[in-house]
Structures are given as structure tokens and as C-alpha cells.
Amino acid sequence: MQTGVDINRIKLPTQFDINDDKWMTDMMKISDWNKLRAKLHHDWLQNRYLTFLMARAEYMDGIIDGRASVSEDILEQFTGWKDKTEDMHKLINEAVYALSPAQLLDEYPLNRMAEENKKWLKEVVHSLYVERTGMKETSEKLTEKFSIVSELYAFLLRILKGENNGLRQKAGEPPFKRFYNEVQEFSKVISSLPHEVQVV
């Protein structure tokens, strides 16, 4: 089985360092972020992955309790999480900037402002937006939910791979159903994000 990205090594955003001004130039445009969100969240996570978990969580809980082996197609669908991890990380990390009104300073007519003014104004606008919209808290919540799902995923994968050192007992009851619930919670937080730049 291919392992792809090691989710434990992904650095998740925990704070916003406005002194590091790299974000000002690398900011993802809202249109691109929305496109990524639609493809990743709506088309894959909600339509496909959650539909899969809703259908098969109970079955997979039954499998690990019965120590039977999981079928290839089910395993392939389950490990779809791993394939999307990098993009998911990008979506979460970029959300706070993509939705920031600081974007507007790169668009007409504000983009005609002198660069030195634009720079400090961007910082101010972004800071105000982060504080006033609760975006910081939302982003932290996203990160937290993502971590929970990723950790649980890695844990369940070890069980499915047949590691038998008491993991099943540690998992509690029933772990795949719990995984489904956690993915749903994670999805709900993404859904709560706006689709447009937030002007405050």
C-alpha cells in the first residue's frame, strides 16, 4: 500500500504571524480557494467520503471486531483520506488569507495605491479582520478537527493493517462510527466558512 504524505509531519497553522509578510504576496485568491473548496469539500469530502463512511462505518466496525479482513474496494475508499490530506491542509491554511479583505488591496481600484501604503494597510486590514470576524478561532477549530480526524485515521489504518497490540481495545466503541462523526464535525466547520471575502 502506498503511504503518500505522512500526515504527522504536516505543519498545521496555529497562529498568525503578521510580522512574517510572506503571506502578503503568496495569498491565495478567493476564486482559487473557492474552487479548491468546492472540489475538495463538496465534491469529495461530502459527496463521496462522507457517503462512503455513512454506508460502511458499521460494516468496518463489524470487520475489526470479527477480525476478518477488509475488502480491497472498501480499503481503497477508506484510504482516500490520505490522498486528500495535502490539499486539505492547503485549504485550511489558506482560508484565513483567502477570505481576508486584505485581498481587495490587490484589486482595482485599491491596487493603484502606493506600495508602501498598501503594505501597512494590508497588515492593519488583515489584523482587524482576524480579530473581528472570529476567523482566528474558526481556523484554530478547523486545525483541531483536522488533527483529530487525521490521528484517528492513522490509528484505524493500523488496526486495518492487522496490528494486534491491543489497539482495538484502546479504540473504544465503535471506532469507525466515531471516525464518521469526527469527519462530519470537520466538514461542518468548513461549511461554516464564508464563500466571499469578509469586509468588516
Added chain:
Amino acid sequence: MSLPKVLVIDDQFGRLIADRRNLCFNFGLVDITGDDSKPEKVKDPVAEAIFCSGQRVEKNQVTNDTAIALSAIKDGWPHQDGWLWAMVLLDIRFVSGKIGKDKEPEGQPGDSDFGMRILDEIQKYYPDLPVVMLSSRERKEVSLEFSIKGAQAFIPRADEKGPGFLKEYLHKYGLLPDEEGEIVGCSKALLTALNSIRRTAFAGDRRNILIRGERGTGKELIAGFIHRQRARGKASPFVVVDSSNLTDELFASLLFGIEPKVATDVAARTGRIKDADGGELFFDEIKDMLPQVQAGVLRVLQEKEITPVGAKKPIPVDVSFISATNINIEALSGIGSFRPDLLDRLREGGTIFLPPLRERIEDIPLLVEKFVRTAEKSIPKAKHRKIEPEALEKLMRYDWPGNIRDLENCIKNAVMQYPDVEHLVPLHIRFPEGEKIGDKSIYSSSITVHPREISEEYMQTPLSAASNTFEEKKLPVMLTEQSRGIVNYILQALEIYRDKSNDDPNYPQTWMAMTGDTKKRNSSEYQRFIGNYIFQLPDEDIVSLMKQSKVFEKAVLQCGSKIQSAKKRLTGIRRFFAEDKVN
């Protein structure tokens, strides 16, 4: 009973088999699309589903295409095998474009609401087809748009409550046959009528309902269905009253009851309305209701209480009235033979129009099956028989002026006459009106016009006051006596209308003399009035008359557009008339 069929129009679940299996598992859908070699086995299925992506896939390009979705709908609307979609489940976002490295389309502008474009087309071409949105989109983002475009509801696809919603909406909005099998048939006309009843019952609506339909169309069965839907398994009364039995002398005691000790030779009794308390009372043939009875019933509807004969105080009642008639009661009301205020009360919850059997011939095989088996059971030693296709064909070619009741009698007679055979064949079938197998084409030179049921009072409304100068009086030579009566009335009315158009100062007097209606009507009301007569005639008669009279042709087109219930028929009539002229 077979499972209802739903059409799922969804890009991903239309294309991706593994994902579709998950969806089917979650929602209890049996996949009968035919493109999956191992479709999901569903434990407690709620419907059979055919999936359609609404997309074209060519080389590495996916293109959204409403024509594909519409073509899939057409396949089951109605299907040649007799079934039709109970419902469409429609996705909103359809991802199209070049297929990327992840084997998924890259996406294009317009994808996010392509389902709404399909919904527009469905409303345009299949307005009777119930559509429920099935999507992962946030409901609040799309709620206004799908409401405007006519969808019934929204099911969140990734939500665990989704399957429960599907069950509920299928029952509430789906075009489903009578689950108890008392009303037989799965034609669009019938299922649409049953659906409208379920919807009102589901909403807890217990307002009075009027059922209109020709004789023998099963109005009492429909009344029973309304009662069952409203009762939802709980015990509640359903009382049938034949309006023609309500004489001026007896109606009060029959409907309101008699108090004990009113007179020495009169026994106390509970009235039929009290019997129906908490349930439904069915008034059959309200056209036969006498004026005094109408006044008495109106009081009950207004006050929601009855006073039994000999009682000092009224008693409250909670009764829902279902009434039925086989004539255009609105027209009767318009000429003063039925109280308009009573009619308004009796149809406050709406009017259900029952289709005649000739408009639901696809139901004939199911009905014949039921009637043959019933007859075999009721006739001693009658053999079980196979219904031969030729016999069915013969039955389906007849016009059935007496509708289902006549069909049932015809089948019973066939079994009774030939109890010892194992086949129902054309020879066994004798039609109630002789061997006049109707050529259903209205282009036929020998149009078969069956008598409509019009009450005697209606037929005998005085026409003598109207002048006799209308040059087209002799037109309806091909019509039966009863139809001719209506047509004469229409011609008289048209004549007055023509005078009115010429500012005839005598118009109100002429009108009043003819109808007894003291209200001066404006042009629009007048057209609606005439239209109410015209559209009592069958389409064949209307087209035939249009061919013979330009005045009539103009009246049909003008007056028909004023009557809501005639608008649909008018479209077909226009088309037939235009085609017939060309031919």
C-alpha cells in the same frame, strides 16, 4: 406491491459506480440502471433507482447536457410498460470540463448550479413530475432558487437524516399508487390525483373537498382514500350519504338526528352528521340536493353544530365534508340551481378532478385483472382464466362512457357467461352500449359521442326567451340529445354575448330571462360562464363544433382561456383542431 421508481440525476453518482453503491446503501435504493455488474444489495429498499449523470463524456472532456437528463425523464414518463417516475432526485452541482490527473473533471463556470438549469427544463416540460433536490450544497445557499423553480424539498445527502427524509418525501410528494390496492391503477392522471390528496392529508388539512368526475369513475373510492389518508391508521368514522335520499321532509331527521321522546311514534336516532363526528361525511351526488337541504347543510358548515329534531340546544360537531358530483357544479351554481355559498364551503379544501377511464386506458389491464379475479371468486366453480392480449386490446379500444363501473360489469358478465373456460378472449366481451368500439382518433369521420350526465333541471332550463335567429342553431347534428341540450344553451349564450358586444341595450334583460341570473356580468365573467358550458363537452364534440362554426371556434379559444381547469384541455384542442384543418 412493486417499489416506486425514482430517477436520480447526479453527475458523480451517475458515473462513479463504487460511490453509487454507497448512496444506494444509505438511502435504500435498488439500482436498476443496468451499468453495474454488482449492484448494492439493499436490506430495506424504499425505491428502485435509475441513475443518470446529465453529462456527455467524450475523450477527456465531460460536458453538462440538459438534453440527456430530459431524455432520461422521458423514458419513464410514462414508460411503455406502464410505470412512471414516482419522483426525480436532482443534484445541484455538476462538475464538467477536461478530466484532470485525479480522473475528475476540472470544473467550469456554471457547474455549481447546473442542476437548477435542469430543474427549469423539468418545470417546462414535465410540470407534474415531483422533484426533490439531493445535494451536499448548503441548503440556505440554494433554498430560494429551488423553491422558485418548483422543487418540492431538499435532502442533505451527507446527513444521516437524509434517508428518513427520502422516505417521507416519497410518501408525501411521490406519484404512488394506492398502497392498500383499493384504487387500482398507475396512470399519471390517477397518481396525480392521489398525490394531491396525500399532500393535503400530510399537512393535516381537514377542510372540505369536492370530487368531480363522470359517473363510474370511482368517486366514493376516492372519498374513502381521502378518509384513510387523513385517519392514518387511527379509527375515525366515514359516513356515506346519498344526496338524492335527502327529501325536504326527512333530511333534518336523517342528517341531524331525533331527540328522544319527540313524539310517541318516533324513535330517537343519531343523525348521520353526528355519526361522522371526528371523521368524514361523504355526500354523493350533491347536484341532487334540494334547496331546503342545501340551506340546512350550509348552516352546519357555517356554525359547526347541529340541532337534532326536538332538541332545544345545538350540539357541536367536528366533521369534514367530502362531496361528489358528475356534472360541472360550478356552472349549475352560476345559473342558480346550486347555492354558490354552499359550493364555496364544500370545496374550501380544493376540487379533485377524477379522470374518465378513456383518459387512463393504461390502467385497464390492472383493473381487468382485479375484476376478473373478483368475478371468478364470486361465481361458483368459475375457472381461473388467463386474460388474453387480444381481449385486453379490445377492452382498451373502447371509450367506456360508464367508466370503471361499466368495465367491472362487462368483466363480470364475461366471466358469468363463460365460467368454465381458462381464457378471457374477445368473444366473451360485450360492451354495455353494443359493439361500438371507439376509434379514439378524433379525426374520425364517425365520432362517437357519449351522453354526458347532466341533471334534468339543467337540461330543462328555459331557453325560450332567447331569440331564434342564430344562424348556426342546427349545427350539432352529430351529437346526442343530451349533448345537444348543452350546445343549444351555449349557442343561446353566445348569441346574447354577440348582442352584448354590439352594445345591445336589452342585454341584461335577455340574459336574466335566459338564466334567472340578476347579476350584470362583465366581459370576462361572461366568457367564463359560457366556457363552463363549453368545457362540459368532450374534446371530440368541441373540435367537431369548431370545425363547423367560426363563432364557436372563437368562443372556445376566448372562453377556455378564462377557466383554469380548461387551459390544459385547450392546448390539446387547439392542436387537434389545427392539425385537423391542415389534414
